[in-house]
Amino acid sequence: MGSARPSARVWRPETPNQPSVNWILPEGASLDLEGISSPLQVLRGLGGGTQGQVFEVEVAGERLALKWYLPACIARDPHLERRLGESIRATAPSDAFLWPLALVKSSQGAVQLLRRGEPSFGYLMELRPTGFVGAHEHVGGHLAIGLLQVLRASFFLAEAFHALHLKGLCYKDISLGNLFLEPSSGRILICDNDNVDVDGRDLGSVLGTPGFMAPEILMGRARPGANSDLFSLAVLIFRLLTRHDPLRGRRELAIRCLDEPARRRLYGEEPLFIFDPADPSNRPDPIEHVAALITWPIYPEPIKQLFEQTFCTGLQDPQRRALTGQWMAALAAALDQRQICASCGQETFPAPSDPAPLCWSCGCPMPPPGRLLLPHGQVTAAPGNELHAHHFDSLLPLRLNQPLARVEAHPSDGDLLGLRNLSGHSWQAELRTGNRVMVEPGQACNLAPLVRITTPAGAVELPS
């Protein structure tokens, strides 16, 4: 029998209203921290992990998030404070990053108030807005989201890394865990920016997350940088677009216990892309890996080629991986050719050059859609498709966040397509009859009778 030696201590159970999370910073406390001039009020704990804990705080009337590190994390990553300081001075590459805004350190007085009584530091950032959910919700199939939004999210992700890499920085540890999505728009947020470093300097300890790490990092042949970011970015885009993993095919089925050594084999020692055109030995299993088999045929050839480039030649040759700009171009082009299947209503992406496309979902032939011809490119007339400044001026960067126009279905007659003027300028629409009408900002015009729309950015031609 377990000995029942008398003891003074009573094992009072935790009461239900007493959470067992052990917040390092006492909720409700006001702390004077080094790095900010006003006292910081701890409103509530938001979450915690093995690195530290995140709190909602108020500083000088502004609500912010504070990530506070555990001393063990700081001890493992001696350059953390220096990297954070440099990131804060460099400022965010784009508004897709929940970037560190200020470094705060425990002052002498504040240490007394900390629950562990140990000096530490953290950084302030914006609170994550409501409406953004973890990308794992999409990959796990818990989210109502359309292909349009998933392709947009992938574009925004590539765009964010484009901006980061252009600043000479690298992220090192992108994975599903630090990406958030807004399902209605496809907008993204990248969190946990504390491993960001100057590319090639290697002033950090993180290697990445298995499954997202490039093989040369997992195998210890190289240190993480912009080239390994390109591998992780391709994995993340693949997982968003297919809800599957690019390297888990039949070879995974041979693994009984998926543990560390098994992951090392799959992702490091013997990686093989499941859709490698030259080696079919790791194709998805028709039962276990059905997600990959259903989703892969959806996407246009240029996107598939970037995956092949990154996961075939680029697997062992980091210089050959698809670049952020290539991803942006291929994803933006796919959005331009988005078409709705008249039979099943599913979103499809047939190439304009395809003479007899079939719907990936129902297999029906897709009749040639109406197209909007622009000075640079063409956009299929399908509800939700948008015209952007780069369609009119090839010198402008690819941007999706400020559309000039959007194709919309008429609210009472879904077959009637119009183009809504989202710009701040009036358009002139030219009808087949030769008449002209003005389309003011916010108005939509029926596309059916039009031959041309003249906008200050350039002309939109509608071939009959």
Added chain:
Amino acid sequence: MPFPNVRLANRPLHFIYICDCSGSMAAQGKIQALNQAIRQSLPGMAEVARQNPEARVLVRAVSFADRAVWHLEQPTEVQQLQWLDLQAGGITAMGEALELVAAVLQSPPMEERALPPVLVLISDGQPTDDFDAGLARLMREPWAQKAVRLAIAMGHDADTEVLQQFIGSDPGGGLPAGEIPGASGQTPLHRSGRSPRRPLQASSATSLAQYIQWASTAVVGAASMPASRMAGSGPQANIPLPDLPPTLMDPTDDVGPLVW
């Protein structure tokens, strides 16, 4: 139009509590503390399960006193789990409990493909039956060898030797991977002995709840979806274990250096 109705293929992750329900657990409210700690940990465990699309977390529980019996026999998805209270009374048939666990880790009923199981042994005393035979039976199963095996000692009367045998030898040797003693200059020396590869000493309801929560969230996360890797973390076991939860600076909680 919605994204195609598909999702990432997942593997089962079997999580098994092995709970001491001997008579001594009735003293000082220990069994109530354990029931409450497990119940409180379930929402966090469900959240981790949801965040890990690669895993289907299935929970079971064995209780042992005069005999070992399944307290929760059906592998139950954590989202559906309602914890029924364990009752204390009897002696400590820990070896028999390990045999019960061994029986479900053989294939079948164990699936052909899975994530490493997580086994959590919680005890406040010494086994009264043939522990060595039970452990030997368990460790004949390949899934038991691959499992993450954790042990929580409730109070200071638990037999930490047998709990350490259940865990296996500490591959980190002296210092655990997660803890860097003296890094802050303020870590009490005895705390540098804390390691997930050693029995976790829970000496109050608060520390018990923390360890149960850690096992059901951080460890489940590590076993189902890999976490960020740091350089220089050295050779790892088949599943690298996350850092232990930070402890409160509660002078009544850690009563001094632990003797092994």
